[in-house]
Amino acid sequence: MHELSIAVALVEQVEEVRLANGGGKVVSVDVKVGQWQLVVPEILSGYFEHLAQGTPLEAAEIRIDSIEATARCRDCSEEFRVEDGFLVCPRCGALGCTLLTGDELNLVGVELD
Amino acid sequence: MEIKVLHNILEVNDRAADEVRATLAAAGVTVFNLIGGPGTGKTSLLEQVIPRLLDRRRVAVLEGDIATTRDAERIGALGVPVVQLLTGGGCHLEAVLIAKALEEFDLDALDIVFVENVGNIACPAEFDLGETAKVAVLSVTEGDDKPAKYPLLFHEMSALVLGKTDLLSLTDFDPERFERDVRGLNPKAPIFPLSCRTGEGVDSFAQWLEALHEGREPAVRPRADGDSSW
Numbered sequence: 001m002h003e004l005s006i007a008v009a010l011v012e013q014v015e016e017v018r019l020a021n022g023g024g025k026v027v028s029v030d031v032k033v034g035q036w037q038l039v040v041p042e043i044l045s046g047y048f049e050h051l052a053q054g055t056p057l058e059a060a061e062i063r064i065d066s067i068e069a070t071a072r073c074r075d076c077s078e079e080f081r082v083e084d085g086f087l088v089c090p091r092c093g094a095l096g097c098t099l100l101t102g103d104e105l106n107l108v109g110v111e112l113d
Numbered sequence: 114m115e116i117k118v119l120h121n122i123l124e125v126n127d128r129a130a131d132e133v134r135a136t137l138a139a140a141g142v143t144v145f146n147l148i149g150g151p152g153t154g155k156t157s158l159l160e161q162v163i164p165r166l167l168d169r170r171r172v173a174v175l176e177g178d179i180a181t182t183r184d185a186e187r188i189g190a191l192g193v194p195v196v197q198l199l200t201g202g203g204c205h206l207e208a209v210l211i212a213k214a215l216e217e218f219d220l221d222a223l224d225i226v227f228v229e230n231v232g233n234i235a236c237p238a239e240f241d242l243g244e245t246a247k248v249a250v251l252s253v254t255e256g257d258d259k260p261a262k263y264p265l266l267f268h269e270m271s272a273l274v275l276g277k278t279d280l281l282s283l284t285d286f287d288p289e290r291f292e293r294d295v296r297g298l299n300p301k302a303p304i305f306p307l308s309c310r311t312g313e314g315v316d317s318f319a320q321w322l323e324a325l326h327e328g329r330e331p332a333v334r335p336r337a338d339g340d341s342s343w
Contacts, residue, residue: 002205002236009122021116031122036265038235069264084261086297087268096300103265105239107120 003039007047010107014057017110026060030109034067034102041066069102126240129208133215133243140220143326144228146242148266149250151232154276156184157309158250158318159227163191165319170224170326175214177206177231184229194218205236208243225326234259238266246271246325253281257291260298267298271325272305274318279308 014029029048033039041064048062069082073089074097080090087097121127137144149155156176163172173194176185185197196214198206211228218226228244230237238247249270251259254277260267267273273295281288288306295304303321307314324330 002239005126005203005205005207005236005240006122009125012125013120013122017116017118017120021114024114036268037239038263038265082264086261086264086294088297095296099268105122107118107122110116110118112114112116 003043004047006039006105007044007051010044010048011051011055011057013107014060014110015055017107018056018112021110021112024056025113026057027111027113028061028063028109029057029107029111030063030065032065032067032104032106032108034104035069036099036102037105039064039105065108067101067104070100071097071102072100073097123239123241126208129212130241130243133208133212136212136215136220137226137243137245140223142220142223142226143322144226144242144244144246145322146228146230146237146244146247147250148230148234148237148247148270149232149252149274150234150255153232153250153252153255154309155229155232155250156187158274158276158307158315159188159229160191161307161309161312161315162319162322163188163193163227165315166225166323167191167193170323171222172225172227173218173223175206175211175226175228177210177229179203179231194223200231204231204233205240206230206242207240211242225322234263234266238263238269248272248274250274250276252277253284253286256284257286257288257294260291260294264298267295270299270302272303272318272321273299275304275306276309278306278314279311 045062052058071082071087072079073094075094076092078089078091089097147155166172174188175196177198179200182197185195188195196217198210198214247270249266305318
């Protein structure tokens with residue numbers, strides 16, 4: 001269900017970018033979504049397309065790049081893919097590693113006609 | 114024409130949350146955002162905790178629900194101000210709803226506000242409400258595998274309540290495995306095992322709430338500086 005809130009906010013942001021760049025029609029929208037956000041890409045796309053109807057965003061293709069969770073160990077600097085959501089260093093066993101990627105929810109590109 | 118940008122999609126919510134935070138800081142009000150699944154015991158927890166605070170603290174509650182005012186009626190029976198937020202199907206609360214609801218209260222006459230989020234452990238974790246601290250509420254009957262399934266909540270929380278401990282012997286919940294998994298996501302947040310039926314463990318949680326309100330405990334906000342850890 002949170003996909004709807006995200007789609008509403010996304011449509012507003014794309015519209016801001018469009019107006020700030022001289023208007024025109026939106027051809028595509030690029031979004032990065034981290035796996036920890038538990039967003040279902042198909043549902044987000046569906047809401048986006050629904051909300052875009054009758055607007056200059058109507059024909060836009062939404063491309064969702066899913067980002068896997070990665071982290072870095074604070075003790076030994078090992079960088080690793082986060083398995084099962086746990087921030088435990090696979091090399092030295094330290095807890096509390098820093099999440100590097102996986103919590104993104106970003107608009108990264110808009111292509112205008 | 115291709116335009117590269119980098120916008121947090123939820124920045125409108127985050128801006129509203131920052132305004133809420135500023136308003137609350139000016140009034141000296143501490144806000145706890147309780148996040149847990151349906152039936153985990155969030156309202157029962159408030160029914161236990163609020164009477165333990167009332168002789169020293171002025172408390173109010175924002176009740177988030179998809180529908181019905183049943184929870185607000187239960188909280189109203191405690192004699193504290195309560196505002197019901199009905200999301201009409203929405204699975205989480207957002208900061209603009211909190212900003213609006215707080216207008217119903219005289220903030221200068223309050224110390225602590227509890228926000229009972231909509232029953233859900235996925236979506237509410239993403240939406241900053243301007244709270245002082247997120248408290249995850251889980252119960253032993255839900256199983257010990259939840260941190261692995263919903264890492265964001267356990268990463269973002271400042272404390273964890275593990276309820277229904279009176280039922281522990283009837284379940285396959287493994288406390289050691291659970292704690293190991295929680296620590297794999299969040300090494301520092303205190304864990305409060307408790308039972309709202311027996312009252313066991315509730316005092317410790319109430320003491321932590323007060324310590325945080327008085328500034329004796331840090332309010333851990335892992336993402337405040339854009340860094341995901343602390």
